[in-house]
Amino acid sequence: MDLFWQKREKTEDMGNGSLLWAIFHEAEEHILSWKLIENLRQRLKSEEGYYAFPAGLRERFALIYPNSYFVGMSNLGLHIIYALLNERTDTACERFFLPERKEEMEYVRSRTPLLSLETQTPLSEFPIIAFAVSFEMDYFNILRILELGRVSLLAEERGEDAPLVIAGGPCATFNPEPLSLFVDAFIIGEGEETMQKFMDIYYDAKKKGVSRSELLKALAGVQGIYIPSLYRHVYAQNGTLAAIEPLPGAPSRVYRQWVHDLDAYPAHTVVTTENTEFNLYLIETARGCGRHCRFCMAGYCFRRPRNRSLPVIEKMVHDARHYKKRIGLMGAAISDYPEIDMLCRDILGEGLSMSVASFRVDSVTKELVDSLSSSGLKTLTMAPEAGSKRMRAIINKGIEEEHLFKAMELGLAAGIRNFRLYFMIGLPMETPEDVQAIIQLAYKLRDYMDAGHHNGMLTLSINPFVPKPFTPFQWLPMAGQAEVQDILKILRTAVKPCKNIDIIAESPRESYVQGILARGDRRISQVLYAAQQAGGVKFFQRTLRGTGLNEDFYLYRRRAEEEIFPWDILDIGCRREYLYEELIKAEKLQPTLQCFDGCRRCGVCSG
Ligand code: SF4
Numbered sequence: 089m090d091l092f093w094q095k096r097e098k099t100e101d102m103g104n105g106s107l108l109w110a111i112f113h114e115a116e117e118h119i120l121s122w123k124l125i126e127n128l129r130q131r132l133k134s135e136e137g138y139y140a141f142p143a144g145l146r147e148r149f150a151l152i153y154p155n156s157y158f159v160g161m162s163n164l165g166l167h168i169i170y171a172l173l174n175e176r177t178d179t180a181c182e183r184f185f186l187p188e189r190k191e192e193m194e195y196v197r198s199r200t201p202l203l204s205l206e207t208q209t210p211l212s213e214f215p216i217i218a219f220a221v222s223f224e225m226d227y228f229n230i231l232r233i234l235e236l237g238r239v240s241l242l243a244e245e246r247g248e249d250a251p252l253v254i255a256g257g258p259c260a261t262f263n264p265e266p267l268s269l270f271v272d273a274f275i276i277g278e279g280e281e282t283m284q285k286f287m288d289i290y291y292d293a294k295k296k297g298v299s300r301s302e303l304l305k306a307l308a309g310v311q312g313i314y315i316p317s318l319y320r321h322v323y324a325q326n327g328t329l330a331a332i333e334p335l336p337g338a339p340s341r342v343y344r345q346w347v348h349d350l351d352a353y354p355a356h357t358v359v360t361t362e363n364t365e366f367n368l369y370l371i372e373t374a375r376g377c378g379r380h381c382r383f384c385m386a387g388y389c390f391r392r393p394r395n396r397s398l399p400v401i402e403k404m405v406h407d408a409r410h411y412k413k414r415i416g417l418m419g420a421a422i423s424d425y426p427e428i429d430m431l432c433r434d435i436l437g438e439g440l441s442m443s444v445a446s447f448r449v450d451s452v453t454k455e456l457v458d459s460l461s462s463s464g465l466k467t468l469t470m471a472p473e474a475g476s477k478r479m480r481a482i483i484n485k486g487i488e489e490e491h492l493f494k495a496m497e498l499g500l501a502a503g504i505r506n507f508r509l510y511f512m513i514g515l516p517m518e519t520p521e522d523v524q525a526i527i528q529l530a531y532k533l534r535d536y537m538d539a540g541h542h543n544g545m546l547t548l549s550i551n552p553f554v555p556k557p558f559t560p561f562q563w564l565p566m567a568g569q570a571e572v573q574d575i576l577k578i579l580r581t582a583v584k585p586c587k588n589i590d591i592i593a594e595s596p597r598e599s600y601v602q603g604i605l606a607r608g609d610r611r612i613s614q615v616l617y618a619a620q621q622a623g624g625v626k627f628f629q630r631t632l633r634g635t636g637l638n639e640d641f642y643l644y645r646r647r648a649e650e651e652i653f654p655w656d657i658l659d660i661g662c663r664r665e666y667l668y669e670e671l672i673k674a675e676k677l678q679p680t681l682q683c684f685d686g687c688r689r690c691g692v693c694s695g
């Protein structure tokens with residue numbers, strides 16, 4: 089009955105934090121590469137702020153970002169959970185990342201199991217393994233990491249003494265099903281409060297010596313924890329879901345959790361390093377977004393919009409002086425922060441520089457642009473998303489051309505010479521005129537730059553639209569790969585004569601895989617598994633076809649209003665009828681107002 093704990097107790101008794109123990113214990117099963125251990129130690133030496141505890145006093149917890157260290161260390165969610173767990177008195181949270189190609193080859197060559205950064209301990213020696221999942225394309229990395237760590241990929245094959253694999257983050261929140269074969273428990277929504285409850289239940293179960301399945305059932309009783317093995321998916325003849333049946337003991341709905349008082353949870357970089365994508369000291373100003381862009385998963389899955397109070401942010405800024413890094417303000421739309429000008433003044437007043445994750449051109453201020461420019465910003469990024477007024481009405485973007493010109497004017501006046509515009513193609517109800525409108529808008533903005541003799545670069549960043557769960561467009565088909573390729577060709581041909589307009593585009597092939605994973609069901613979990621066995625992402629499409637599943641079914645059909653979706657077991661707070669009303673409004677080009685105090689429209693603020 090209590091087999092699950094036996095290996096853990098044994099490893100604790102032996103002090104499994106020591107490398108000596110690892111070498112001794114692994115002699116029969118693993119060989120550890122000194123080169124890899126040395127690399128990890130060097131990486132750790134270049135960090136400030138990581139946690140280290142004497143071996144054996146705390147339960148180990150593996151926190152994994154399923155991409156490289158370089159990318160993962162710029163993920164604020166990872167820092168938040170890392171600090172939260174290590175601030176407990178019973179848990180030692182250590183980090184893992186996907187090794188870089190050369191490192192991975194060394195792991196394979198030397199037969200070394202994947203090692204943690206802090207103590208270079210093999211992954212399989214951790215009783216809990218948690219993935220922070222932000223992007224669908226990282227699902228392949230999750231499987232690779234489990235393989236490298238010698239952890240069974242399939243949850244049902246993990247015995248009583250195997251690690252418990254959990255996952256959280258945006259992808260887990262909007263549709264966990266494509267990972268359901270591999271993950272024992274998902275954290276739905278924001279993790280600050282749920283993870284504490286998770287750990288308390290875990291330690292309580294450990295004390296009582298309950299079995300793995302009893303532990304999972306106990307976790308299923310916690311709000312915001314979803315245990316996929318406790319649900320049966322029943323399919324109709326046409327391939328759609330006929331029912332999602334909770335097994336005995338499982339709740340009929342799993343409710344997304346969100347932090348009501350952000351001030352209670354200041355969120356900032358915990359471990360600093362030079363070796364990361366953005367090399368910023370991240371500070372979160374706000375969560376959620378009240379702008380209601382109809383394509384935006386984050387706008388629906390992280391409601392309601394909440395701001396941290398200025399004094400709490402000011403304290404984080406003040407504390408950040410020690411690190412002498414540029415401050416990266418994090419939030420869905422930084423310019424919507426009500427006291428953004430004051431915050432800019434605070435940051436510069438502390439002798440620091442700043443950067444922002446994103447801003448909206450209809451709320452950007454002169455002070456914000458000036459502060460970014462004086463912080464060394466060379467390229468101002470704006471996100472009209474669509475070229476035509478009509479398409480911006482469909483997606484409820486809520487910005488007009490004059491906002492773009494105003495933001496460009498502020499940027500030029502502040503000495504910024506380069507601009508980047510984000511557009512999506514293949515949006516719902518898109519016509520050839522909408523595509524032409526992207527070109528026209530780009531040329532108008534280019535003319536505006538040229539009129540002032542500003543010869544910087546105008547870059548168009550083009551992303552194929554991928555419909556996401558829990559948005560009003562979850563019912564709609566995605567544009568075909570060929571269609572998207574054609575649009576890209578039209579855009580590239582149109583801007584070719586202008587050497588100061590550049591286009592960068594996300595690969596339509598990658599968007600295709602992303603599209604299937606985003607709205608995939610449990611059967612896609614099997615495809616992922618088979619593709620991984622075959623060699624990874626490049627085998628995904630072939631594997632899908634080989635399993636008899638039809639890509640048209642996942643990508644290219646309009647779903648019936650009442651169709652049961654794989655993610656329908658989750659309750660993110662937005663009523664389904666509200667989302668469908670938003671779809672109808674999109675078809676009628678009707679606007680939706682942003683969130684306001686006292687609003688009860690979507691359901692999130694009614695609870
Ligand atoms: S402004 Fe629109 S696109 Fe940006 S986070 Fe908010 S809802 Fe999403």
Ligand code: SF4
Pocket residue numbers: 378391392393682683684685687688689690691692693694
């Ligand atoms: S109920 Fe209203 S204010 Fe609250 S999240 Fe929904 S739309 Fe926004």
